[in-house]
Amino acid sequence: MFLLIGILLGLTAIYSVINERYLHLQSAIGLMLLALLTSLVLAVVSLTMHVDSISWLRALVEKLDISETLLNGVLCFMLFAGSAGVQIKSLEDKKWVILSLAIGSTLIACVLTGFLLSTVLGWFGVTLALTYALVFGALISPTDPIAALAILKAAGLPKPLEATINGESLFNDGVGVVLFTMALAFVGGSTQPTLSDAVLLFLREVLGGIGLGLIVGYITHFMLLRTNDFGTVLLITLATVTLGYAIALEIDVSGPIAMVVAGLFVGNLTAPRVAEDVRTPIRIFWKGIDDTLNSLLFVMMGFIVIFVHNLAIAPLGLSIAVAILVCLVARTISVYIPLALLTSSNVLKADAFSMTRLFTWAGLRGGLALALALSLPESPEKALIVNMTFGVVAFSILVQGSTIGKLFSPEYLKGILKD
Incomplete structure (x- = not known):
C-alpha cells in the first residue's frame, strides 16, 4: 500500500510540473487530462501490441479502492479543510439562496435526473429501472466546482456569487450522500421503505450530522483555546476530523455534513x-492538505477510465451522451426553480436566467460521484451507472471546466446580481 501511495504521489507531482510548465491549464483539469491520457495510451498499447502494460495501473486503483478511500478517508479531510477556510459572514447574506440550492436544487436534480434518464434510455432500447436511475440521480447531483471557481475568480467573479457557489458545493455533498443512501435502500432492501421512512432517514442524517458537527466543533474549540503549542493544535485538528467522521459512521448520521459544520x-x-x-x-x-488531496483525487479520477467496461461500444457511447444531456437539463431546471422563486419574492435580487446559466455550467461533478458509483453492490446495472458517471464527470471537468472562462465575461458576471 505504501508503494502504491508513493507511485500515486509521484505521478501527481510529475503531472503538476508538466501542466504548470507546458499545458497551463487549471490544475484540476490538467491533472485529470494527463492521467486520462496515460490510461488511454497504456490501454491502446495493451490492445495493439498484446503487452500487459495496464495491469499495474489497475492494481494501483483497485488496491487504493477509490470508493473506500474517498468516502471514508479523503472526503472528511477535504470538507473540513474547505469549510474551515470559509467565512460565515460571506455566506450569511446568501444563506437562503445557498440552502435552497444545496437542499432543494439537489433534491429536484436527483428526482428529475432519475425520471428523465430512465425514460430517455428506454427510447433507445437501453433498460435502466427507475430505482437505479434515481440512485444515479442521487450520486450525480452534488457539484464540485473547484476548477470552475478558480477560472471564474480570475475572470472577476463577484464575491457574493463566489460565496454562493462555494456554499452550495459544501453542503450538497452531504445532501447527495444522504439521498444516495435513501435511493439505495429502495434498490437493495428486502422490504421496501415507505415515504415516511425516507423522510425520517433524511432528517436523521441531516439533523444528526449538524448536531454532531456542533458538538465536535465545540469540543475542538474548548481544547484549542487551552494550548499554544503548534504540535498539539495539529494533533487536535487531525483528531477532530478522523474521530468525528468515525463517530458519524458509527451512529449513522451524515459524516460530510458533520465535517462541514465542525469546519x-x-x-x-x-x-x-x-x-x-x-x-x-x-x-x-x-490548505496544503486540501490542495494535495484535490490533486490526488483528480489524478485517480483520470485512472478510473480503465474500469469503463462491460458494455458494447454503441450502447456505452449512447448511454453516456444521454446521461450528459439529462444531467445538464436537470441541473438547469433544478437551479432555475429555486432562483426564480427567490427572485420573485425579492429574497434574491438577481437575473435568475443569467444566474441559472452560470450555475449550470459551473456545476462540475467530481470524485464523490465516482466514489459513490463504485461503491454500489455488484449488479447488472452497476457497470452502466459507473460508465455514465465517468462520462458525466469527465465531460464536466474537461469540457465545462475548460470553456467556462470563455463563456462568461467579466461584464456578464458583474451583471448577474442587481444589488
Whole structure:
C-alpha cells in the first residue's frame, strides 16, 4: 500500500510540473487530462501490441479502492479543510439562496435526473429501472466546482456569487450522500421503505450530522483555546476530523455534513482566538492538505477510465451522451426553480436566467460521484451507472471546466446580481 501511495504521489507531482510548465491549464483539469491520457495510451498499447502494460495501473486503483478511500478517508479531510477556510459572514447574506440550492436544487436534480434518464434510455432500447436511475440521480447531483471557481475568480467573479457557489458545493455533498443512501435502500432492501421512512432517514442524517458537527466543533474549540503549542493544535485538528467522521459512521448520521459544520465552527469561532504564530501555520497546513488531496483525487479520477467496461461500444457511447444531456437539463431546471422563486419574492435580487446559466455550467461533478458509483453492490446495472458517471464527470471537468472562462465575461458576471 505504501508503494502504491508513493507511485500515486509521484505521478501527481510529475503531472503538476508538466501542466504548470507546458499545458497551463487549471490544475484540476490538467491533472485529470494527463492521467486520462496515460490510461488511454497504456490501454491502446495493451490492445495493439498484446503487452500487459495496464495491469499495474489497475492494481494501483483497485488496491487504493477509490470508493473506500474517498468516502471514508479523503472526503472528511477535504470538507473540513474547505469549510474551515470559509467565512460565515460571506455566506450569511446568501444563506437562503445557498440552502435552497444545496437542499432543494439537489433534491429536484436527483428526482428529475432519475425520471428523465430512465425514460430517455428506454427510447433507445437501453433498460435502466427507475430505482437505479434515481440512485444515479442521487450520486450525480452534488457539484464540485473547484476548477470552475478558480477560472471564474480570475475572470472577476463577484464575491457574493463566489460565496454562493462555494456554499452550495459544501453542503450538497452531504445532501447527495444522504439521498444516495435513501435511493439505495429502495434498490437493495428486502422490504421496501415507505415515504415516511425516507423522510425520517433524511432528517436523521441531516439533523444528526449538524448536531454532531456542533458538538465536535465545540469540543475542538474548548481544547484549542487551552494550548499554544503548534504540535498539539495539529494533533487536535487531525483528531477532530478522523474521530468525528468515525463517530458519524458509527451512529449513522451524515459524516460530510458533520465535517462541514465542525469546519465552519472552528474556522470562524476558534481560529480568530488562537495565537497568530499558531494560527498561520495551521491554516497553511490545512490548505496544503486540501490542495494535495484535490490533486490526488483528480489524478485517480483520470485512472478510473480503465474500469469503463462491460458494455458494447454503441450502447456505452449512447448511454453516456444521454446521461450528459439529462444531467445538464436537470441541473438547469433544478437551479432555475429555486432562483426564480427567490427572485420573485425579492429574497434574491438577481437575473435568475443569467444566474441559472452560470450555475449550470459551473456545476462540475467530481470524485464523490465516482466514489459513490463504485461503491454500489455488484449488479447488472452497476457497470452502466459507473460508465455514465465517468462520462458525466469527465465531460464536466474537461469540457465545462475548460470553456467556462470563455463563456462568461467579466461584464456578464458583474451583471448577474442587481444589488
